[in-house]
Amino acid sequence: MICLCLRKALKAPSALFLWRLCGAFLICLLVSRVQAAELMTFDEFYGKTGVLGFEFSEKVKRLSGKTVRIKGFMAPPLKAESQFFVLTRAPMALCPFCSSDADWPEDILVVYLTKRQTFVQNSRQISVEGILEYGSWTDPESGFVSLLRLRQASFSTP
Amino acid sequence: MKKIGFVPFCLIPILLSAAIHAQTIYPIDRATMVTGGKFDFKVEFKGVVSPSNVDIKINGKDYQQVLGNAGEFIGREKEVDASAVWVRDARIQQPGSYTVTVSANGEKAEVAWEIYPTLKERQAKNVILFIGDGLSVAHRTGARILSKGVTEGKANGRLAMDDLKYMGTIGTSSTDSIAADSANTMSAYMTGHKSAVNALGVYVSRAKNSLEHPKQETLAELIRRNTKMSVGVVSDAEIEDATPAAVVAHTRRRADKPEIVEMFYKVQPEVILGGGSAYFLPKSTPGSKRTDETDYIAKFKQAGYALVTDATELNANGRKSDKLLGLFHTGNMNDVLDRRFLENSSTKKFPNQPDLTEMTQTALEVLSKNKEGFFLVVESALIDKASHPLDWERALYNTIMLDQSVAITRKFAEKHPDTLIIVTGDHTHGLSIVGTIDDSKPGTDMREKVGVYQAAGYPDYKDMNHDGYPDNVNVSKRLAVFFTVFPDYYETFRPKLDGLFVPAIKNEKDQYVANQVYKDVPGAVLREGNLPRSADTGVHAVDEMIVQGSGPGAEQIQGYMENSDLFKIMVRALALGHQR
Numbered sequence: 001m002i003c004l005c006l007r008k009a010l011k012a013p014s015a016l017f018l019w020r021l022c023g024a025f026l027i028c029l030l031v032s033r034v035q036a037a038e039l040m041t042f043d044e045f046y047g048k049t050g051v052l053g054f055e056f057s058e059k060v061k062r063l064s065g066k067t068v069r070i071k072g073f074m075a076p077p078l079k080a081e082s083q084f085f086v087l088t089r090a091p092m093a094l095c096p097f098c099s100s101d102a103d104w105p106e107d108i109l110v111v112y113l114t115k116r117q118t119f120v121q122n123s124r125q126i127s128v129e130g131i132l133e134y135g136s137w138t139d140p141e142s143g144f145v146s147l148l149r150l151r152q153a154s155f156s157t158p
Numbered sequence: 159m160k161k162i163g164f165v166p167f168c169l170i171p172i173l174l175s176a177a178i179h180a181q182t183i184y185p186i187d188r189a190t191m192v193t194g195g196k197f198d199f200k201v202e203f204k205g206v207v208s209p210s211n212v213d214i215k216i217n218g219k220d221y222q223q224v225l226g227n228a229g230e231f232i233g234r235e236k237e238v239d240a241s242a243v244w245v246r247d248a249r250i251q252q253p254g255s256y257t258v259t260v261s262a263n264g265e266k267a268e269v270a271w272e273i274y275p276t277l278k279e280r281q282a283k284n285v286i287l288f289i290g291d292g293l294s295v296a297h298r299t300g301a302r303i304l305s306k307g308v309t310e311g312k313a314n315g316r317l318a319m320d321d322l323k324y325m326g327t328i329g330t331s332s333t334d335s336i337a338a339d340s341a342n343t344m345s346a347y348m349t350g351h352k353s354a355v356n357a358l359g360v361y362v363s364r365a366k367n368s369l370e371h372p373k374q375e376t377l378a379e380l381i382r383r384n385t386k387m388s389v390g391v392v393s394d395a396e397i398e399d400a401t402p403a404a405v406v407a408h409t410r411r412r413a414d415k416p417e418i419v420e421m422f423y424k425v426q427p428e429v430i431l432g433g434g435s436a437y438f439l440p441k442s443t444p445g446s447k448r449t450d451e452t453d454y455i456a457k458f459k460q461a462g463y464a465l466v467t468d469a470t471e472l473n474a475n476g477r478k479s480d481k482l483l484g485l486f487h488t489g490n491m492n493d494v495l496d497r498r499f500l501e502n503s504s505t506k507k508f509p510n511q512p513d514l515t516e517m518t519q520t521a522l523e524v525l526s527k528n529k530e531g532f533f534l535v536v537e538s539a540l541i542d543k544a545s546h547p548l549d550w551e552r553a554l555y556n557t558i559m560l561d562q563s564v565a566i567t568r569k570f571a572e573k574h575p576d577t578l579i580i581v582t583g584d585h586t587h588g589l590s591i592v593g594t595i596d597d598s599k600p601g602t603d604m605r606e607k608v609g610v611y612q613a614a615g616y617p618d619y620k621d622m623n624h625d626g627y628p629d630n631v632n633v634s635k636r637l638a639v640f641f642t643v644f645p646d647y648y649e650t651f652r653p654k655l656d657g658l659f660v661p662a663i664k665n666e667k668d669q670y671v672a673n674q675v676y677k678d679v680p681g682a683v684l685r686e687g688n689l690p691r692s693a694d695t696g697v698h699a700v701d702e703m704i705v706q707g708s709g710p711g712a713e714q715i716q717g718y719m720e721n722s723d724l725f726k727i728m729v730r731a732l733a734l735g736h737q738r
Binding site for chain 1: 436441444446447448449455468490508546658659660662664671673674675694695
């Protein structure tokens with residue numbers, strides 16, 4: 001982006017050149033600002049939680065389609081080659097994918113990775129970055145229904 | 159020598175394969191059933207057979223005539239290259255011994271059933287079954303010590319369940335295993351039939367679809383069909399969880415929770431109180447765990463149910479209704495230790511959940527309006543859900559809560575002596591109380607602070623406010639309780655005040671390893687697990703369980719019984735072997 005802006009600007013006369021340079025700089029600044037991931041926590045998913053359903057928080061609605069970063073724990077995946085994994089607030093004693101007497105907590109985030117990454121031990125906190133998406137969605141392969149997702153995500157171990 | 163050795167070597171696999179693949183008959187050998195009780199009769203042949211080569215007789219008579227229903231011959235079953243005969247909703251009205259013989263293409267199989275009658279007149283108007291999920295002897299002992307105290311060798315008080323008059327022990331083994339889970343154990347109480355681990359109200363046949371297995375009628379269904387009694391189900395787990403589900407469900411897979419809600423809707427117990435609202439909400443509602451858009455909250459309301467969603471509403475309005483749906487959590491409700499005694503974040507999302515005692519009280523008030531009587535199941539589910547992750551303090555508090563609910567019911571029974579009360583578990587856990595742990599002993603090595611025999615003395619729990627719970631769970635001289643089976647974990651010798659214990663976590667090799675969070679707790683030591691590394695928490699024990707009862711029909715509780723025999727005691731008390 002920066003390179004493209006500068007090349008265009010260098011062909012222009014000097015007065016205009018400065019203006020364009022300033023403009024390009026501002027645009028670049030704006031773009032980088034938009035792309036910087038906003039931090040999120042598990043407490044910020046829902047504005048209201050109740051027996052009859054939750055309401056997504058204003059923050060979730062505002063950041064929908066934007067890049068966010070969140071820390072959590074990777075639940076053991078459905079299968080090693082899964083396209084997605086479940087991020088939980090705390091490590092889980094029981095694995096709902098493996099044991100039929102366990103069920104997911106109410107505040108989970110489903111993470112779809114851009115590239116496959118190796119499974120990280122559930123006891124180790126990871127930091128995930130991806131594009132936030134909310135609303136009910138059924139994974140076509142597994143039938144797993146999620147309410148809150150990160151798309152095009154990647155994670156790192158802090 | 160070689161030749162002689164070859165012959166038996168060759169025969170063994172043939173004999174084994176005949177034993178494994180012989181035709182299978184459901185209900186299985188030694189099944190016991192009440193006169194007029196419904197069941198699915200299924201014969202699975204080992205290959206494709208022609209109906210003309212099949213001969214099925216019951217006590218030498220035509221099977222369809224004896225079963226009171228026409229059978230369906232399935233030439234080729236959906237997922238297997240084999241034939242089957244299926245008679246749905248079969249029943250036998252005449253008590254006695256029945257021998258089923260099946261022959262097809264020279265293969266023979268035989269099972270024997272016992273059909274038992276009941277008296278014509280009901281002994282009990284009401285039946286109340288309490289299930290402490292996972293309730294083991296140590297839970298009872300620990301609850302008594304924590305709740306009532308013990309000095310100079312004698313308990314300072316008695317639990318409400320201690321004084322139920324009749325007592326026996328219950329074996330919990332499954333059709334496929336000596337071990338069991340909460341699904342097939344409660345299913346045995348509810349249907350009178352044994353089944354396989356994970357199954358509810360069905361025999362586990364070879365079908366792949368979890369909902370296509372030979373059905374066993376549940377007590378609630380039998381009550382619906384034969385009486386005008388009311389039915390109630392109360393649990394602090396998700397109401398779709400195995401134990402409460404067994405009242406209404408027919409599935410091979412207890413995790414079929416969206417379908418189980420539908421089964422609740424079909425039977426429509428007058429009182430449904432518990433957690434698990436997520437499976438009632440259409441999938442587009444945030445918080446839902448359904449996979450379709452059916453709104454079961456709306457459907458139950460349309461069917462005349464009053465809805466309550468927290469303790470305030472339950473206590474204010476619950477008793478006014480005739481049909482009551484109370485859902486207090488999207489998932490399992492929280493442990494009483496977190497809800498009432500500890501200040502941590504466990505109950506932040508659902509801060510106003512009722513206690514099991516309040517749910518029991520309301521259920522009794524609603525159900526007892528019916529002059530025809532009622533059948534009520536009350537489960538203290540979290541005894542088990544805390545025992546799995548080795549969190550015995552939470553399990554004992556949940557046992558005290560169970561006992562306080564029993565106390566409420568015993569008061570009800572004083573005014574309504576025609577009430578049969580049964581208190582038991584569904585399976586056990588391997589845990590034992592061995593003494594005390596005393597922080598004041600010198601040093602930092604926690605193991606040296608464990609006191610056994612005369613060195614144990616007495617713990618210093620106190621209940622100054624007389625609420626039946628210790629004022630402080632984290633006293634300096636507390637019970638020493640250890641589990642017999644576990645994954646790798648850090649033993650901290652202390653209660654977990656921040657929330658339920660998470661002993662082990664899965665690693666990248668699919669193995670459960672000790673949760674490092676507890677590594678730095680002062681005095682924590684690594685205990686290497688004795689379970690396969692695929693086990694995430696402690697497991698159920700095969701040890702038998704105590705069952706106690708009072709009221710009409712309870713005198714049948716005695717000696718060793720199979721869990722399926724408890725059904726017999728209840729249907730006899732209610733005289734359900736007679737069609738109306």
